Amino acid sequence: MTSFAGEYAGRRVFVTGHTGFKGAWLTAWLLRLGAEVCGYSIDIPTSPSLFEQCGLEANIGHHVGDIRDTDHMSRVIAAFRPEVVIHMAAQAVVSASYTDPLDTISVNVLGTASVLQALRSVTWPCAAVIVASDKCYENVEQIWGYREIDALGGKDVYSASKGAAEIVFGSFARSFFASGDGPVRLASARAGNVIGGGDWAKDRIVADCIRAWSQGEMVNLRRPHSVRPWQHVLEPLSGYLTLAAALRTRPQLSGQSFNFGPAPDRPRPVMELLTDLAKAYGHPRLDQAFRQLPEPPFPEAGLLTLNCEKARIELGWAAALNFAETVQMTGDWYRKETATPAAALQLVNDQIQAYEDMHNAREIIQ
């Protein structure tokens, strides 16, 4: 089950974006599963950084490079000969897409095209998961969750870059990897907003809160009533690992896209997330935790949810955590890390173990 039945023990896994928030959690999880990890990222994007806090560099092949440098990345891939590729490198901060829209389009669209181009020179069996976002859908603010067959789009540049990357993925899949008969099988994975310990990115709501609360300050909320498919970072990561394992044995999955979102539940607005997070973090005064900005600095979608039936039916994957558990785990991590920063890796490993236990108990992943 969630230990993936030995699927990753001794497996060579190439991860782009391994120094980011999701990348650090994924790297730590893969190492626990016994995989050999080779990471490729342009930088260590934050300070502090979960990747550094956990000391992950010492236990992997750590490569600094730009995913748009196809030749360099191809050489790293050829030397490592990965059996699994998980492409997560991106300009993944929405506010930065307003500051430098061309960079966001370049990294997310051309960067994904470059990874796909590099995969064309792979001549050995390899399963690749291209990580996308729930924001790739044309958001019509509907109450129903988006399905994989819904229209792609993007009203803002970050969303458009993710929608465009998905179109590029589909075109490469059909043009160069059709039928899954070749050595490379690939699928894309669309996940919602993730939260969890160790996200230190700028302008991400949980990271902003922890930074402010640890200094005794209030947080300015852009859109307290916006609803997002909040999920713990381990949920989509379990989806990516499940999808890559399935691709290895089921060629018919190649070229497809899958949503990985939270369990169907009442959609939760930012305000509810933060009230519960403040309690889990141990904030002494909830009335001092946040306030609403009079004017949001940039437009953002109000409502966005995902339908994950396809992942459940085709992959046997479903989210393991409910909203309360998701927020509690996140608050716990930051509260304990604030008290003992050196315990970051232990906290990550403890939460991965707890997550695997919950998956086992709920018999979600076959």
Ligand SMILES: NC(=O)c1ccc[n+]([C@@H]2O[C@H](COP(=O)([O-])OP(=O)(O)OC[C@H]3O[C@@H](n4cnc5c(N)ncnc54)[C@H](O)[C@@H]3O)[C@@H](O)[C@H]2O)c1
């Ligand atoms: N965090 C979320 O809520 C969320 C939600 C949905 C989808 N995603 C997607 O998941 C993936 C990972 O997100 P994250 O939150 O870990 O992001 P992050 O910002 O924490 O990390 C980004 C990573 O990409 C690397 N990177 C950026 N530009 C690069 C380039 N040109 N070449 C090589 N590496 C580069 C960075 O060094 C870093 O390792 C992204 O594709 C993101 O769009 C994230």
